[in-house]
Amino acid sequence: MKFVKEIELGDPSANHQNFIDLKLKMLCCRYWLLDLWDCHEMVFPFWRLYWNKNTGGQLIHQDTVFEMDPNYIYIIPPFTSFSSLYTKNHIHTEGIHVSGKQLNSNHNEADLENMFLIHFFAHFNLGVPFDSVYPGILKIELTDYLKDRLNYLTDRLKIENKNFKLTFNLKLQAFIKEALTNIGPELWKTINxxxxxxxxxxxxxxxxxxxxxxxxxxxxxxxxxxxxxxxxxxxxxxxxxxxxxxxxxxxxxxxxxxxxxxxxxxxxxxxxxxxxxxxxxxxxxxxxxxxxxxxxxxx
Structure with missing residues (x-):
C-alpha cells in the first residue's frame, strides 16, 4: 500500500472548509418534583434548559409571562434576568426559594402531577463567543426527535443521577444541540x-x-x-x-x-x-x- 503524503488529514479535496468550534460543557442535569419554585430576578452565567411534564410553571422575563407548556422546552441564555414560579404554591415575592425532591424509579409520575411540578433542567456553557448572545427566553416546540431523547434522559435520571455513562452523555449533548438548532439566527449575531x-x-x-x-x-x-x-x-x-x-x-x-x-x-x-x-x-x-x-x- 502506498501512503499518499500530499493529502492532508486524508481529505482528497483542495477546497478549504470552515467549521464553527462549539465547546458544549455540561454543568448539571436533573429531574425533580418541585412543590415550590419562587425565584425572582435570577441571573446566571450559563445556559439553562427547562421542561415541565405538567402545567403550572411560569417563566417571566421583563414584561412577558410564559405559561410553560409540556409540548415545549424553554432555553434561557446566560445573563438573562428572569423569574419563575409554580402557580399552585406561590408564596414569596422576592428572593430565590425552591423546594422539592429528586424523582426516582419508585415514583409513579401520574400520581404526583397534581401535587408537584415535574421538572427537568440542564445547565451548560457553549464557550466563546456563544455564551455572550442576547438575553431572553426562547420557546421551542418539542419535535418527535426531541421527545424521544427527552423520554430517554428522564427515564435514566430516575435510575442514576450522578455517574453518567457515555451513552447518556452523548444523548444529552445531542438533545441540547438539536434544541439549539431551532433557535433563530438573530440570537447568533456574535459569530460575526x-x-x-x-x-x-x-x-x-x-x-x-x-x-x-x-x-x-x-x-x-x-x-x-x-x-x-x-x-x-x-x-x-x-x-x-x-x-x-x-x-x-x-x-x-x-x-x-x-x-x-x-x-x-x-x-x-x-x-x-x-x-x-x-x-x-x-x-x-x-x-x-x-x-x-x-x-x-x-x-
Whole structure:
C-alpha cells in the first residue's frame, strides 16, 4: 500500500472548509418534583434548559409571562434576568426559594402531577463567543426527535443521577444541540463580531485570573481605550468592564460547581482584591451571594 503524503488529514479535496468550534460543557442535569419554585430576578452565567411534564410553571422575563407548556422546552441564555414560579404554591415575592425532591424509579409520575411540578433542567456553557448572545427566553416546540431523547434522559435520571455513562452523555449533548438548532439566527449575531473584539474576548478567557485593564486590552488591537470601549459596547451590547465581570463570575460558578475551593480561594484566583469585593460583584451579577450559590439551592 502506498501512503499518499500530499493529502492532508486524508481529505482528497483542495477546497478549504470552515467549521464553527462549539465547546458544549455540561454543568448539571436533573429531574425533580418541585412543590415550590419562587425565584425572582435570577441571573446566571450559563445556559439553562427547562421542561415541565405538567402545567403550572411560569417563566417571566421583563414584561412577558410564559405559561410553560409540556409540548415545549424553554432555553434561557446566560445573563438573562428572569423569574419563575409554580402557580399552585406561590408564596414569596422576592428572593430565590425552591423546594422539592429528586424523582426516582419508585415514583409513579401520574400520581404526583397534581401535587408537584415535574421538572427537568440542564445547565451548560457553549464557550466563546456563544455564551455572550442576547438575553431572553426562547420557546421551542418539542419535535418527535426531541421527545424521544427527552423520554430517554428522564427515564435514566430516575435510575442514576450522578455517574453518567457515555451513552447518556452523548444523548444529552445531542438533545441540547438539536434544541439549539431551532433557535433563530438573530440570537447568533456574535459569530460575526468584529475581529478586534473577538481577539480581546479570547484574551480575557485565557487571562481570566488576572486583573484586566481597559488600557491593556485595547492595546492588544492598537486602539485608544475610549475608542475600543465604544466598539466593544456596540458589538457586544454590554460594556467591556461588565463583560469582564460577567466572565469572572462565570468562571467562579464553574469553580464552585467542579472544585472544593473556598470563596476566598476563588476570589484570589480570579484577581479580586478580597472576598468582600468578589462577593459584591458576584451578587450584582447573579442576585445571589457566593455562599448561597455554593449551597446549590436553585434550579
Amino acid at each position: 463580531i468584529d475581529e478586534r473584539v473577538l481577539k480581546v474576548i479570547r484574551y480575557i478567557e485565557v487571562n481570566i485570573d488576572k486583573k484586566l485593564s481597559n488600557t491593556n486590552m485595547s492595546s492588544l488591537v492598537n486602539m485608544a481605550p475610549n475608542s475600543f470601549a465604544r466598539l466593544f459596547k456596540d458589538e457586544m451590547n454590554v460594556t467591556l468592564h461588565q463583560f469582564v465581570q460577567n466572565r469572572k463570575i462565570a468562571k467562579s460558578c464553574e469553580l464552585f460547581e467542579h472544585t472544593n475551593k473556598s470563596i476566598e480561594d476563588v476570589a484570589f484566583n480570579l484577581g479580586f482584591s478580597d472576598r468582600y469585593h468578589f462577593s459584591r460583584v458576584f451578587k450584582s451579577v447573579t442576585g445571589l451571594t457566593p455562599a448561597s450559590y455554593k449551597s446549590g439551592k436553585y434550579t
